[in-house]
Amino acid sequence: MTAPTALLLRGATVLTMDPALGDVAEGDVRVEAGRGVAVGRGLPLESGDTVIGVRGMLALPGLIDTHTHMWQGPLKGLGAAMWGMADYHAHIFSLRGRLCAEDMHDAAFATGVEMLDNGITTVLDFCHNVMSPQHAERSIDAHRKTGQRVLFCYGMLGDIPTLATDHSWRMAQVRHLARAMDASPQALVRLGMGLASLEYAGLNLFEEEVRAARGLGLPMSFHQNVAGQIHALEGVGLLGPDLLPVHCNPALDAELALLAAHGCGISFTPESEVGDGRSVRVMGRAHRAGVTPSLGVDVPSRVALDLFSQMRLTFWLMRNEEAEAERLAGRWPLTRYPGVPFIQPRQVLAYATVNAARAVGLGDELGRIAPGCIADLILLRCGTYSPSLGDPAAHVVLQSTTADVDTVIVGGKLRKQAGRLLDVDRREATAATQRVRARLFSA
Numbered sequence: 195m196t197a198p199t200a201l202l203l204r205g206a207t208v209l210t211m212d213p214a215l216g217d218v219a220e221g222d223v224r225v226e227a228g229r230g231v232a233v234g235r236g237l238p239l240e241s242g243d244t245v246i247g248v249r250g251m252l253a254l255p256g257l258i259d260t261h262t263h264m265w266q267g268p269l270k271g272l273g274a275a276m277w278g279m280a281d282y283h284a285h286i287f288s289l290r291g292r293l294c295a296e297d298m299h300d301a302a303f304a305t306g307v308e309m310l311d312n313g314i315t316t317v318l319d320f321c322h323n324v325m326s327p328q329h330a331e332r333s334i335d336a337h338r339k340t341g342q343r344v345l346f347c348y349g350m351l352g353d354i355p356t357l358a359t360d361h362s363w364r365m366a367q368v369r370h371l372a373r374a375m376d377a378s379p380q381a382l383v384r385l386g387m388g389l390a391s392l393e394y395a396g397l398n399l400f401e402e403e404v405r406a407a408r409g410l411g412l413p414m415s416f417h418q419n420v421a422g423q424i425h426a427l428e429g430v431g432l433l434g435p436d437l438l439p440v441h442c443n444p445a446l447d448a449e450l451a452l453l454a455a456h457g458c459g460i461s462f463t464p465e466s467e468v469g470d471g472r473s474v475r476v477m478g479r480a481h482r483a484g485v486t487p488s489l490g491v492d493v494p495s496r497v498a499l500d501l502f503s504q505m506r507l508t509f510w511l512m513r514n515e516e517a518e519a520e521r522l523a524g525r526w527p528l529t530r531y532p533g534v535p536f537i538q539p540r541q542v543l544a545y546a547t548v549n550a551a552r553a554v555g556l557g558d559e560l561g562r563i564a565p566g567c568i569a570d571l572i573l574l575r576c577g578t579y580s581p582s583l584g585d586p587a588a589h590v591v592l593q594s595t596t597a598d599v600d601t602v603i604v605g606g607k608l609r610k611q612a613g614r615l616l617d618v619d620r621r622e623a624t625a626a627t628q629r630v631r632a633r634l635f636s637a
Contacts, residue, residue: 200242201225201606205249206573207586208233211547212564217586223253225569228380228606233563246611248573251600252586254543255561256315256343256570257501258550260461261415261440261490264319265290265298265333267305268630273496278471286495291353292634295328299336300626306340307623309499311615312596315343315570315604318461318490318554320388320415320440322349327367334371337383341609341617343570345554347388347415350403354394361399365406372410379559380568380605386555389416392423397430404432413555415461418442424449433458438553440490443472447479454484459553462545463492464508478512478536488550505542505591512537540587573601 201224208221215233222237223230239245266286273286293301302319309317319337324330330348337344348368352360368387375385387407392400400416407414418424418439425448427433435457442460445453453460462477481487489504491497516535520528551561559568574590575598576582582589602610609616 200231200240200244201569201603201608202237202239202243202245203253203573204245204247206251206253208563209252209254209543209586209590210563211255211544212562215564220249221253223563223571225603225606228569230563230565230567230569232565246601248601250576250581252574252576252581252590252594253563253571254574254590255547255551255563256572256602256604257313257546258316258488258554258561259309259314259490259501259546260318260438260459260488260550260553261320261463261492262305262309262317262499263322263493264305264317265293265301265321265323266493266495267308267499268297268301268627268634269495270627271495273469273493276469276496282470282493286493289634290323291325293323293325293329293630294633295326295332297630297633298323298329299332300630302333302336303339304623304626304630305494305499306337306342306344307615307618307620310340310342310602310604310609310618311599311620312500312502313572313574313599313602314499314501315572315602315609316345316550316554316556316560317342318345318347318386318415318438320347320349322351322388324349324364325352327363330367330371334375334383339618341382341604341607343560343604344383345386345413346383347386347413349388350390351388351394357390357395358399361402365403368406368412369410372412377411379556382605384555386413386415389414391417391419392426393420397426401430401432404437408434408436412436414438415440418445420444421446424452428452436555440492441467441472442480443467443474443476445476445480447483450476450480450483450485453480459486459488459549461488461490461553462508463490463497464504464511465497466492468507468511469496474511475515477508478515481541482536486549486552487545488553489545500596501546502590502594502596505546508545509537509539509542509591512542539591540585542591543587569603569606571603572599574598575600
């Protein structure tokens, strides 16, 4: 997967997501050795440049998903009619033990290819289905085939009855992988830890995992579904910017203030959380409190592998929450005044780029199109019927779909061009999905 000497993208509307650069109309982007070198208008052609004309398109940082269980990709649609967490545990989570290591390989590959095709250049794969060492190994093997950038968060949550007894071999494998895997920012597949849920593991086991992960320099993530857990973690000194909680629907304002003080983000999975019947008011509360929000698909057994739809849903859920607060205060019809409405489309685009880069431990390297940043970016067609007027970020959040993804570049290498995947085949991904389904569900 060696990158070409240089790529020169000509004539796009460039949403750099870098405050120092802003948007560049009819802009050019030069990429060398896997990183951005220059952004501007009329960049000079240099010897060895591969020129790609992208006039009329939108160039933006590759989208980053900060929480998806990629082993569930082949289960697409199985969770469509779920109602709450009991259904999830009965119909989806209970299948974990039936997936063999080869199922994990095929699932990670098929899901990664589809995400890449849809403009998701980076994903935090919260792999809470490590039922044997081979499950982890084969998942990592698959990630290395796709060309997608992956933070593989090794799941410490196994079977609940044997969680404590299985803990030693999981920790031994994490230590081995930490020594064996490339931890540099440029590495396409990096290691993290998906901590066991506090409500199942208990505070002592959870603390042991956090201390071990910090000793190995691994980013961490965990499901925060139960009230009071953030205060409990603060009580034993575990909060820190390397810890990414997910959901956080029951978090108190005081707990959000703690997360902000420690430089933590939160990964929100709005479609999944609405599907589980949870309140999503925490998204606006967290943003206002100074917590860095990012977005994830979460469960592809129910939710499409599509961050455009997650951004759009997030924007309207947050706007609805603001409007409801206005109505409850007797301020209707709605009117503008300073600070209201709070959420804007460009902020939501930052959730899936700048903020998400920070959430996966690459805040200085990723999530922007700028000199020195890793060159992960996507190019969007603006649609047959012309682009939107006004802020191009609003077009991305409110108008764009996965069908608009024309070009995908990861680490300076073309992974998709003119709507066609390069180096990986959609048919191979489909076949991998079919193999998993045949093994799981054939009589």
